[in-house]
Structure formats: structure tokens, C-alpha cells
Amino acid sequence: MRELTPKQSRFLAIALLAFLLGLAVLAIAAPVLLLHQHYDVALEGLGDRLTRYGRIVAMRPEIESQLKIAQDKRASRFYLKNSGPSLAAAEIQDIAKIVIEQHGGKLTSMQVLPHKDENAYRQVTVNVQLSGNFQALHEVIYALENTQPYLFIDNASIRSPLSATARNAADAELYVQLDLVGFAILKGEQ
Incomplete structure (x- = not known):
């Protein structure tokens, strides 16, 4: 093998340092990015679920009134139709x-x-x-x-x-x- 010139040696050292720094950044950033992506998907799913539950809660008064009407109809069949x-x-x-x-x-x-x-x-x-x-x-x-x-x-x-x-x-x-x-x-x- 032949020896590297000081300029090539510095360049190789900087390249090796950049590679190791890139590898270290990738080793730290990749799990963080994957975790961030996982939480984004989870938040989106929870947001959709919250929207659905909000619509269901908004329908509650209407459903309760329909239930009351149905219960009144069922109970009213046992009473005379006319109150006069x-x-x-x-x-x-x-x-x-x-x-x-x-x-x-x-x-x-x-x-x-x-x-x-x-x-x-x-x-x-x-x-x-x-x-x-x-x-x-x-x-x-x-x-x-x-x-x-x-x-x-x-x-x-x-x-x-x-x-x-x-x-x-x-x-x-x-x-x-x-x-x-x-x-x-x-x-x-x-």
C-alpha cells in the first residue's frame, strides 16, 4: 500500500468523520422520526374518533326526544285516545x-x-x-x-x-x- 499525502489524509479523515457523524445523526434521528410518524398516525386516528364521537354526542338530544316519543306511544296505547x-x-x-x-x-x-x-x-x-x-x-x-x-x-x-x-x-x-x-x-x- 502506498502512503497518502497529508492533503489526502486530511480529506480522508474529514470524510470518515463526516460519515461517522452522519451515521450518529441517522442512528439518533431515525428512531425519533419513526416515533414521530407513529404519533402523527395515532393523533390522526384519535382526531377522527373524536370527530365521530362529537357527531354522536350532537345527535343525543334528537335521539332522546325520539325515544321519549316512542315510549309515550307505547304507553299511550293503554289509555283512551281522547281526553275529553x-x-x-x-x-x-x-x-x-x-x-x-x-x-x-x-x-x-x-x-x-x-x-x-x-x-x-x-x-x-x-x-x-x-x-x-x-x-x-x-x-x-x-x-x-x-x-x-x-x-x-x-x-x-x-x-x-x-x-x-x-x-x-x-x-x-x-x-x-x-x-x-x-x-x-x-x-x-x-
């Missing part, structure tokens, strides 16, 4: 007439009794008089108490015919008087 006393009584009368006729009973009369307001509800009562054999009355009463809107039977009175022979017959006509009670939600109280 005469319309609510007419609704009860219509239901009673249909149920009695469908199950073989005979409607004698109906009379609307005074309504009662309690808190956010209105209690509407209709006095119903009907007749029919035992099986028909059993079906009528069962159907009345299982309708929607819910109707409740109160003050029921069942009488059999006066004659002993008619009383013993299997299909003897029975006379029933009962109060049919339904509830309506008062509109101003909701």
Missing part, C-alpha cells in the same frame, strides 16, 4: 258495543257517569247493562278486561231470572250491570 270526557266515554261505549255483540251478549243500555280527574289522568266511567247466557257473559267480561286501551270492570252485579225453571237451565239468560272504567291522559299534563 264525552269523547272518551264514546270510545268506551264503542268498544263495549263491539265486544258485547261479537261474543253473543245483548246490550240493554249504557249511561255515562261523571268523570274524575286525578293528577295527569282522567277516569271515565260508563255504566253498562247487558244480558246473555253464562258462556257469552264469560267471554264478554274477559274480552272487555283484555282490550287495548285497558278497561276495568267495577261494581258488577249479575242477576239470574226470577223463575226456578229458567234458573236451572244451562243456557239461562243472565242480567249484568257493571261500570266500565277507562283512563285518559290529560293533554295539558304531559
